[in-house]
Amino acid sequence: MKLDAKNLRYLTKDDFRTLVSVEMGMKNHELVPVNLICTIANLKYGGTKKSITTLHKFKLLFHDARKYDGYKLTYLGYDFLALKTLVQRGVCAYVGNQIGVGKESDIYIVADEDNKEMVLKLHRLGRTSFKTIKNNRDYLKHRKSASWLYLSRLAALKEFAYMKALHDNGFPVPTPIDYNRHTIVMSRVRGYPMTQIMELRHPTKVYNDLMNLLVKLANYGLIHGDFNEFNILISDEEEITLIDFPQMVSTSHINAEMYFDRDVNCIRTFFEKRFGFIGQKWPKLADCQNIHSLDVQIAASGFTRDLEKDFDKLAEEQIDLSDDENIDNDNDNDEEEENNNNNEEENNEEEEENNEEEEQEQEQEEGYHEIETSDEEEEESDSDESVENNKQVIEEFHGLSLNKNRDFKFSNLKDDDNAPIILRKEYIQEIGEIEGEPVDGDFEQYVETPEERKKRKEEEKKRAIADKVKRQLNNKKGGKMSVRNTVKSKNKRERMDHIKAYK
Numbered sequence: 001m002k003l004d005a006k007n008l009r010y011l012t013k014d015d016f017r018t019l020v021s022v023e024m025g026m027k028n029h030e031l032v033p034v035n036l037i038c039t040i041a042n043l044k045y046g047g048t049k050k051s052i053t054t055l056h057k058f059k060l061l062f063h064d065a066r067k068y069d070g071y072k073l074t075y076l077g078y079d080f081l082a083l084k085t086l087v088q089r090g091v092c093a094y095v096g097n098q099i100g101v102g103k104e105s106d107i108y109i110v111a112d113e114d115n116k117e118m119v120l121k122l123h124r125l126g127r128t129s130f131k132t133i134k135n136n137r138d139y140l141k142h143r144k145s146a147s148w149l150y151l152s153r154l155a156a157l158k159e160f161a162y163m164k165a166l167h168d169n170g171f172p173v174p175t176p177i178d179y180n181r182h183t184i185v186m187s188r189v190r191g192y193p194m195t196q197i198m199e200l201r202h203p204t205k206v207y208n209d210l211m212n213l214l215v216k217l218a219n220y221g222l223i224h225g226d227f228n229e230f231n232i233l234i235s236d237e238e239e240i241t242l243i244d245f246p247q248m249v250s251t252s253h254i255n256a257e258m259y260f261d262r263d264v265n266c267i268r269t270f271f272e273k274r275f276g277f278i279g280q281k282w283p284k285l286a287d288c289q290n291i292h293s294l295d296v297q298i299a300a301s302g303f304t305r306d307l308e309k310d311f312d313k314l315a316e317e318q319i320d321l322s323d324d325e326n327i328d329n330d331n332d333n334d335e336e337e338e339n340n341n342n343n344e345e346e347n348n349e350e351e352e353e354n355n356e357e358e359e360q361e362q363e364q365e366e367g368y369h370e371i372e373t374s375d376e377e378e379e380e381s382d383s384d385e386s387v388e389n390n391k392q393v394i395e396e397f398h399g400l401s402l403n404k405n406r407d408f409k410f411s412n413l414k415d416d417d418n419a420p421i422i423l424r425k426e427y428i429q430e431i432g433e434i435e436g437e438p439v440d441g442d443f444e445q446y447v448e449t450p451e452e453r454k455k456r457k458e459e460e461k462k463r464a465i466a467d468k469v470k471r472q473l474n475n476k477k478g479g480k481m482s483v484r485n486t487v488k489s490k491n492k493r494e495r496m497d498h499i500k501a502y503k
């Protein structure tokens, strides 16, 4: 689900009031009837209906009339509510490009009023577990209708709580900034996922840093449980940052030793295969001293033991879940059903959507969306002014649309160092393309316009990178592989297999 933040500025206070009412109604209704929305929003029927039409048009609400007529939030609707809160708190003011996508999250660049770049992570836990949860009565307990809202919210809270506790204790993780609903805002780490790194200047140092990190975690009573090259970012200076820790387990867990060894082996095997580096020493759980505890700090952020139990139960269920295709099918079916319900509405809206698409394309070219939350009347002048006043940010986000994150930099080469610099696969590919002669003999005879040539080059580059990454991941399924996405498009099961292969 693409986060199209520009529509935020077209929503009025009443629209948001209606959206929040649907969110509240969903606590005990799978679908919230219009009358209930009116009551919660304390708005007149006509006004509520108008807002609902707007929200539905922007795909913030899902309409279903099969069992009874009602509405529920879409991911986008939930995103908007969280974004609006973050904007009101002054945490962020701009939304940039998407820089990552995981099975359970989408990652965007955002910026605050001072143009400070940060990362917004939108948890999408429900997109894989919604069906199972609905059927799990035991889990529902007092809730009449559990939903992905709750699941994603828990995931975000958990990540924020752990990130904060780890950060406060000097662990190399992004700085947690804020969270709301299913989103967290954190500092942007300058680096690349280790899976993209082809060579290291100091493999011994990086290897030791990683092993020391595992030991330090264990000293704090934690085992990562999924410590691999996908969850570690590495900077040009070869500093490591742990970005994702969804399944931390305690060192008192019955299988703690197995998890710890698996984490260690993941890194050892990766270093051996990728860098030809064989670590001579590696830690054992028995050598670690469990001297600190993060429990109090984690609970202080709101992620209590009870919530953790709830969440762990859900996480277990998720492992058994079906693959992406099923989920996509589900979504497609849902959308189809919605289409049937709303055929008439859609015909009327078609023209408007076309206009919207044009607008979106235009904004995509700009590479950023300014978040505007004031009333409709002020919108145009405000946004124009902000665009004028924030050229710097626009330029920054222009760069991001080309995925700056993946640009190779030659900087930071130590002068005393003759060792090879970090080279990522994509860059090697790019060098080949820039330096190599055109292979095809006919190519020179064909007169291309500069635009055509640029476009062709870009497409070739994208194809080559995608092929390379596909081969690297041995992704037999093919499908939704994108250059930017890389390994994060692997589903959980594939990743578990990948990890098992290291044993």
Ligand SMILES: Nc1ncnc2c1ncn2[C@@H]1O[C@H](COP(=O)(O)OP(=O)(O)OP(=O)(O)O)[C@@H](O)[C@H]1O
Binding pocket: 099, 100, 101, 102, 103, 104, 105, 106, 107, 119, 174, 186, 187, 188, 189, 190, 193, 230, 231, 243, 244, 488, 489
């Ligand atoms: N703080 C950050 N700074 C820079 N890039 C980041 C940051 N957080 C995430 N990313 C980028 O987004 C990608 C996905 O992030 P992350 O691993 O947290 O997602 P995820 O949904 O947990 O993935 P999965 O569920 O598939 O394990 C990362 O590979 C990284 O490139």
